[in-house]
Structures are given as structure tokens and as C-alpha cells.
Amino acid sequence: xxxxxxxxxxxxxxxxxxxxxxxxxxxxxxxWRQRRRMREMLADPEGYRRRLESGDDRxxxxxxxRFSRYVAVAVIAxxxxxxxxxxxxxxxxxxxxxxxxxxxxxxxxxxxxxEQLLQMGGxxxxxxxxxxxxxxxxxxxxxxxxxxxxxxxxxxxDEGLKEExxxxxxxDLIRFQxxxxxxxxxxxxxxxxxxxxxxxxxxxxxxxxxGLIFSFSNSGTPLSGRYTIVLxxxxxxxxxxxxxxxxxxxxxxxxMLPVTDAEAYELDLPCTIDGQPGVLERLSLSPxxxxxxxxxxxxxxxxxxxxxxxTVIHLRSGGAIDHGxxxxxxxxxxxxxxxxxxxQMPLDLDQVESIQVCGEEILLDDLRG
Amino acid sequence: MVSFYLASIRDGTDRARFERLYQTNHQRMARxxxxxxxxxxxxxxAVHDAFMKLIQHFDELRDRPExxxxxxxxxVVRNTALDMLRRGRFETDMxxxxxxxxxxxxxxxxxxxxxxxxxxxxxxxxVLELRFVAEWSMAEIGRELGIxxxxxxxxxxxxxxxxxxxxxxxxxxxxRASV
Numbered sequence: 001x002x003x004x005x006x007x008x009x010x011x012x013x014x015x016x017x018x019x020x021x022x023x024x025x026x027x028x029x030x031x032w033r034q035r036r037r038m039r040e041m042l043a044d045p046e047g048y049r050r051r052l053e054s055g056d057d058r059x060x061x062x063x064x065x066r067f068s069r070y071v072a073v074a075v076i077a078x079x080x081x082x083x084x085x086x087x088x089x090x091x092x093x094x095x096x097x098x099x100x101x102x103x104x105x106x107x108x109x110x111x112x113x114x115e116q117l118l119q120m121g122g123x124x125x126x127x128x129x130x131x132x133x134x135x136x137x138x139x140x141x142x143x144x145x146x147x148x149x150x151x152x153x154x155x156x157x158d159e160g161l162k163e164e165x166x167x168x169x170x171x172d173l174i175r176f177q178x179x180x181x182x183x184x185x186x187x188x189x190x191x192x193x194x195x196x197x198x199x200x201x202x203x204x205x206x207x208x209x210x211g212l213i214f215s216f217s218n219s220g221t222p223l224s225g226r227y228t229i230v231l232x233x234x235x236x237x238x239x240x241x242x243x244x245x246x247x248x249x250x251x252x253x254x255x256m257l258p259v260t261d262a263e264a265y266e267l268d269l270p271c272t273i274d275g276q277p278g279v280l281e282r283l284s285l286s287p288x289x290x291x292x293x294x295x296x297x298x299x300x301x302x303x304x305x306x307x308x309x310x311t312v313i314h315l316r317s318g319g320a321i322d323h324g325x326x327x328x329x330x331x332x333x334x335x336x337x338x339x340x341x342x343x344q345m346p347l348d349l350d351q352v353e354s355i356q357v358c359g360e361e362i363l364l365d366d367l368r369g
Numbered sequence: 370m371v372s373f374y375l376a377s378i379r380d381g382t383d384r385a386r387f388e389r390l391y392q393t394n395h396q397r398m399a400r401x402x403x404x405x406x407x408x409x410x411x412x413x414x415a416v417h418d419a420f421m422k423l424i425q426h427f428d429e430l431r432d433r434p435e436x437x438x439x440x441x442x443x444x445v446v447r448n449t450a451l452d453m454l455r456r457g458r459f460e461t462d463m464x465x466x467x468x469x470x471x472x473x474x475x476x477x478x479x480x481x482x483x484x485x486x487x488x489x490x491x492x493x494x495x496v497l498e499l500r501f502v503a504e505w506s507m508a509e510i511g512r513e514l515g516i517x518x519x520x521x522x523x524x525x526x527x528x529x530x531x532x533x534x535x536x537x538x539x540x541x542x543x544x545r546a547s548v
Contacts, residue, residue, distance in 0.1 A: 010529070011501040013479060017486040018401070018443035018498070025400035034413040038395070041420060042388050045378045049424045 037126060082244050091121025094140035094151050104181040104344040107184070107325050111315045112347035115141050116287055122150075123256030133158045134234070136253055139204075139211075143257040144286035147217045147342065148189075148257045148280035150229065156208040161246050166238075171238025172208060173198055174246070178232040181216050184225050190338060217329075219291055219338045220282075229253040262286035263349065265367050271358035273307055274300060280358065283367075285349060289325075290341040292357065305330045308339045312356040313347075321347075323327045378427050383485075387427070391420060395441050398446040405450040415453055419446035444498040448513070451491055478541045485535050500525055524538035 030038075041048045059144040105112055122141030129136040139151040154172065156162060165171055181192050205211055214229055234247040264284040271280050271294075278296035285291075288312065301358030311330040313321040327342040355362045398419060402412035421437075422445050423430070429439060437451075453486055486494060499510045500521075511518045536542045 004535070006529075007501065009479065009496065010532070013482040013486055014494075014498050014502050015440035016479075016483045018447060018502075019397075020483065021404065021487065022401045022443060025404045028399045028403045028408045028412070029397070029412060030395075030399060031410070037417065038391065038420070038470075041417075041424075042384075042391060045424045045427075047385060049421060081547060228535055265495075282498070292459070315384060354478040 002338045010364055011368055023355045026206065031235070040126075043186060048286065053176065067186050069164075077254075091118035091123075091125045091140060092119070092142045093117060093121075095142050095149055098151075099345055108343075108345040108347070109315075109319060110262065110317060111319065111321070112345040113287070114346055116348070117346055118263040120144055120258060120260065120287070122148070122258050125214055129249075129251055129253055130157075131249075133161065133247055133249065134251060136231075136251060137203070138253065138255060141255045142262065142288075144288045145222045145224070145261040146219070146286050146291050147285050147340070148213040148215065148223050148227070148255075149259050149288075150227075150253075152214070152229075152253060153204065154210045154212055154243040157209075161234075164246065165238075169236040169238050169241040171236060173237040174210065175233040175235055175237040175243075176233055177235050177243070177245070178230075179214075180230045180276035182228050182230075183223075189216040190325060191331055191340060192217045211349060214344070217289060217291070217340045217342075219293055223260075224259045227255050229255065238251070261355055262289075262291065262367075267362075269360060269362070271360045273297075273358055276300065278358065280362075283353065283355070283362065285355075285364075287349060290339075290342055290343070290355065290362070292339040293335040294332075294339065294340075294358075296337055300335075305337065305359055308337070308341075311339075311341060313352055314354045314356060314361075315351050317351065383427065383431070390423065390435065390438055390442065393435070393528040394442050395420075397439075401443060402446050402450040405447065406453060411452060411453055415446055415450040418449050422449075427506060429454060440502050444502045445501065448495055448499060448503075451495060452513075467480055481536060481539060481541045482532065485532050489528065493531060495526055496521055497528045530536070 014101070038058060046234065063120070096114045099114045099117070100110075120142040122143055125140045125141055133156070135155040135157055137153045137155075139153055141150050142148065151357045154174075154290055156165075162172075165174070175196065179192075179194055180188065181189050193215050195211075195213040195215070197205060198208055199205050199209055202211055216223070216227075230250055230252050232248070232250040233245060234249065236244045236246055262284040263286065265280055267280050269280040271278055273294065273296045276297045278294055280292060281295055282293040283291070286330070290310070292311075294308075308330055311323075311326075311328075313325075315321070323344070325345075326343050329337050329340045331343065349364075352364050356368075378384055395416060398416045399412065402415040403409075406412040406415060419442055423442060430441065433441070486497075495514070496510055497511065499505045502506075505513070507518045507521045510521045514521070514523075533542065
């Protein structure tokens with residue numbers, strides 16, 4: 001056999017050997033971490049390579065032995081390449097799945113659009129903050145400019161605290177006594193809330209794992225850029241715990257919100273609030289929320305605020321979303337009120353025909369011109 | 370020093386091709402890496418790093434057919450995974466390698482050779498893969514493995530000879546073959 005013939009045979013045989021090895025190896029499930037970083041790579045291979053080579057990437061599995069407190073800050077600037085592949089591989093997947101499983105799809109019908117969440121994905125997804133006590137993983141970040149959500153999985157690592165929870169308080173539930181959310185200038189959002197999912201409530205929450213969903217909104221100033229979430233005062237949360245403090249430590253998480261904005265209109269529309277004259281000054285509409293700012297009589301009582309939860313969003317299909325299809329939050333006082341209706345499903349804004357509030361019907365086509 | 374990066378993956382066509390390669394190969398590569406390192410973060414890192422190398426070499430590899438690129442990826446991930454194994458492996462003395470007769474999956478010299486490759490010591494299989502499949506130069510292989518170019522040539526030579534002699538013993542090559 002000629003040497004060149006053998007080398008050609010050898011090449012094909014080496015390839016075939018690798019193929020057979022792979023075929024016979026057992027299937028492995030990729031971790032969420034792997035799927036997430038490969039998604040970033042695929043969205044912008046060159047950008048990802050440059051960041052990695054310049055030392056920006058901190059997602060390698062470098063944990064060996066002792067844990068130490070660190071903040072993995074990875075600002076991800078995923079560029080839309082204009083291809084379908086890049087579009088489908090952006091963040092927002094966790095929240096898309098969450099909404100799709102929520103059971104609100106029937107109420108919203110064709111007016112719901114969960115896929116748009118992939119366009120609203122923020123940065124720092126996949127970052128991990130960890131010490132000997134807790135591990136926090138940023139699962140997802142989305143923002144539509146006036147309403148943002150950050151999903152975090154928290155894992156209790158300290159075996160001593162686990163035992164204390166079980167034996168002293170007969171619970172595996174925890175909470176944080178103090179939560180703060182601030183932007184780069186140290187300012188807090190207009191409103192925020194935290195939802196706690198406990199072990200077993202979601203498929204991805206195992207023993208001593210907790211799902212935290214931070215939602216926050218702003219009236220007027222768009223949400224964008226770096227937001228810092230600080231959690232303090234880890235406490236037991238059970239009937240027998242009485243909020244017993246387990247640790248006075250603080251944990252700091254960071255989320256990067258994309259730069260985007262809600263549809264906003266300055267209206268100065270007179271309306272009636274609890275029988276008295278008021279003014280709808282501003283309306284902002286985005287897939288996740290409807291924001292409204294009112295001027296109302298200074299002596300308006302709390303009953304006046306009830307009217308805001310009677311807002312109805314009329315759809316082009318003839319359907320409507322009323323107080324059963326959103327959560328209403330109101331803040332203000334002294335002659336002003338800021339209302340934020342949080343939708344139960346991401347809304348396709350093109351399906352919104354009008355907004356009925358405080359006895360007035362506002363046609364979106366008129367606003368959009 | 371000014372550093373600049375050449376854009377290997379230039380446009381939407383390149384990205385689409387890269388994504389296709391990923392979708393076609395990543396599961397297979399994960400299995401290969403897990404065979405060597407066990408399932409977990411390290412084998413995932415090996416897969417990740419193999420795709421990074423594809424990005425780095427995309428310019429040179431752009432015109433290769435996709436089945437060849439699949440083989441290239443398999444070789445690179447194997448090499449990367451092996452690289453990540455803990456140091457402490459010793460060089461295998463070729464004379465003390467014990468061979469079981471290759472049991473070919475079916476008839477033929479080719480399958481016999483494949484079976485022998487799958488059984489041969491890793492340090493020889495690696496250099497052969499990097500040389501013949503990934504088509505790296507001796508110098509590149511030496512840098513990758515941390516050995517001299519001379520040592521690479523020696524391993525290539527000895528690896529080929531090992532396979533040829535075993536094929537001959539098993540009757541797949543006659544004694545007059547020039548190799």
C-alpha cells in the first residue's frame with residue numbers, strides 16, 4: 001500500500017473513529033449555564049470571541065474547593081445581526097416560558113405576544129454571586145422601558161443554616177428583611193415588588209432553592225442601564241420562626257436593562273375622578289404595563305384611587321382586558337397619582353384599540369396619528 | 370502594542386453557517402467531552418472552547434465541506450478535553466502496549482483501522498487526529514501539546530507505525546506493502 005493511500009485511509013478512519021465514539025457515548029444534558037453562554041456566542045460570535053480574548057469572560061467553571069465572595073459582572077451587549085438566528089437566541093426566554101405557562105393566554109387571546117420578550121432581554125444574565133452561605137444566579141432580565149423584571153435563583157449553601165431551619169424552625173423557607181433596588185445614580189424606581197417561589201414550586205427549584213422575581217417600574221424616566229439589587233437580613237420564614245434572623249450579611253446583584261422606551265403621550269385630558277375634576281396628564285403604554293399620571297384634587301381620598309382599577313383596555317378583536325387581567329399599583333398623594341397596571345401577559349400593542357379610564361375613552365390610533 | 374482582531378465571522382452567511390455547525394454538532398461534542406472528563410462543567414468548557422477555536426480559525430476553514438468541519442470539531446473537542454485532564458499521565462511505552470485483536474464492526478481493512486484507532490493510546494491518537502484531520506502543522510501541534518516539534522514528528526511516526534504493524538499482524542496488510 002502506498003504511503004499516500006494509507007494516509008488518506010488513516011484520515012477517514014480517524015474521522016470515523018471520532019464519530020463512532022460520539023455515537024456510543026451516553027447523551028448528556030447541557031446545563032442552563034452552557035445553553036446560555038452558547039446562546040450568547042451564537043448571537044455574536046466575533047463579539048463574544050473578542051470579549052473572551054480581552055479577558056472579559058468570567059464564565060469558565062473555575063470553582064474549585066473553597067467558595068469566596070465575588071461578583072461576576074458580565075455586561076452582555078448582544079448585537080442583533082438582523083438574522084433570524086440572532087433574534088431567537090436573545091435573552092427573555094425564562095420570562096417568555098413563565099408567561100406561556102401562566103394560564104392567562106386564554107383571556108388575552110391573540111393580543112398576547114410572548115415572543116417579543118426575546119427582544120426585551122437585558123444583560124448580566126448568567127452572572128453568579130456566591131459566598132459560603134448563598135448562591136444567586138441571574139436567570140433572566142427583561143425590560144420594556146417602563147417595567148422591568150429580573151429573575152434570580154437563590155440557593156442556600158450553608159449546611160449549618162439548613163439544619164437550623166429544619167430543627168429550630170421546622171421550615172425550609174427563607175426571606176430577606178430588606179430589599180433595595182437602585183439605578184446607577186442611586187435612585188430607586190417608582191415602585192417595585194418581589195415574588196418568592198419556594199422549593200418545588202418550579203421545576204428548576206430543588207431543595208433549598210428559591211426563585212426571586214423582582215419587578216419594578218418607573219413613571220416618566222425610562223428604565224435602562226445598570227440596576228443594583230441589594231438583599232439583606234436573611235431570615236427564616238415559617239410559622240415557628242417569627243422572622244428569626246439567620247445572617248446579617250448583604251448580597252449585591254446587578255442587572256443591565258436594555259435601552260428602550262414605552263409609547264408615551266402627554267395628554268392633559270380632563271377626566272372625572274371620584275366625582276371630582278381631574279386631569280390625565282400622561283399615558284405610557286408598553287408590552288408589560290400601562291402607566292398613567294394624574295392630577296387630582298388634593299383632598300381626594302383613598303377611595304378615589306379605586307377608580308384606576310376600573311381601567312379597561314379594549315382590543316381590536318372586540319375583547320377587553322379589565323381589572324381581572326392586570327395588577328394595579330397606585331402611588332402618589334398631595335394632588336397627584338401615578339398608576340401602573342401590570343399586564344398578566346405581554347401585550348401586542350398593535351392589538352390595543354382604546355383605553356377606557358376615568359370615564360374617558362382614548363383611541364390609540366388618534367394618539368399615534 | 371496595538372492589538373487588532375480580524376473578523377473571521379464576517380456576515381450573516383458566516384453566522385448562519387456557524388450556527389448550523391453548532392446545531393449539528395454540539396450534542397455529539399458534549400458526549401465526546403463527557404466520555405473523557407465526565408459530564409459537568411469541565412466537559413462543557415471543552416465544548417465551549419472547541420467552538421471558540423472554530424471562530425478563531427473560521428477564515429481558514431470556511432471553504433471546507435460541513436462534514437469535514439464536523440470531524441474537525443470532534444477532533445478539537447477531544448483534544449481540548451484530553452488537555453484538561455489532570456497532569457500525571459505518563460508517556461506510554463509503545464513496546465508495552467498490549468493489543469487485543471481488533472474486532473472490526475464489519476469486513477474490511479477500513480473498519481479494522483477504525484477499531485484500532487479507538488483502542489490506541491491517547492497520546493498517539495491525539496497527534497494523528499490533529500495532524501490528519503485538523504491539519505495542523507507540526508509546530509502548531511507542538512505548541513498545543515506543550516512538546517517539541519521533534520517530539521510531535523516522533524509521535525506521528527510511531528503512531529502510524531503502530532497501526533500499520535497491527536494491521537499487518539491481523540492480516541489486513543500483506544508483508545510486501547511499502548508502508
